[in-house]
Amino acid sequence: MFKWKDEFSVNVEKIDEQHKELFNLGSKLYTIVSAKDNVDRYDEIMEILSELRRYAIYHFGYEEELMKQYGYENYQKQKIEHAKFIEKITSISQEEVDEKQKKVSTELIAFIANWIENHILKSDMEYKEYFNSKGLY
Ligand SMILES: [Fe+2]
Numbered sequence: 001m002f003k004w005k006d007e008f009s010v011n012v013e014k015i016d017e018q019h020k021e022l023f024n025l026g027s028k029l030y031t032i033v034s035a036k037d038n039v040d041r042y043d044e045i046m047e048i049l050s051e052l053r054r055y056a057i058y059h060f061g062y063e064e065e066l067m068k069q070y071g072y073e074n075y076q077k078q079k080i081e082h083a084k085f086i087e088k089i090t091s092i093s094q095e096e097v098d099e100k101q102k103k104v105s106t107e108l109i110a111f112i113a114n115w116i117e118n119h120i121l122k123s124d125m126e127y128k129e130y131f132n133s134k135g136l137y
């Protein structure tokens with residue numbers, strides 16, 4: 001799960017690096033949730049959650065800047081999808097993580113997996129050829 005493959009590449013180096021980091025955060029969360037013990041993971045989960053939020057904001061900003069700069073036609077659609085991701089991550093409360101760790105983390109993993117499938121591998125993939133045709137790699 002959350003293992004990077006070459007076929008995920010959008011052929012723009014910096015963006016691939018950022019996507020890899022998002023995979024990495026998903027993978028960290030997965031490792032924590034998969035631990036078969038009853039240790040309280042509140043601090044670790046909250047830390048990954050805030051790192052995921054921080055990094056996603058950075059990555060989306062980076063992508064949107066390039067889209068604007070190169071006049072990419074699906075810029076608005078991307079902005080909306082990005083905002084939804086941040087909204088979802090932000091909506092997870094400390095109380096929820098505290099009271100229902102397994103449930104919240106499992107849902108979050110499913111959400112990230114779904115995001116990778118539907119955003120990175122579909123929406124982001126759509127700009128690959130456009131950016132490349134503008135000389136951006
Ligand atoms: Fe992306």
Ligand SMILES: [Fe+2]
Nearest residue numbers: 063078119124
């Ligand atoms: Fe995107």
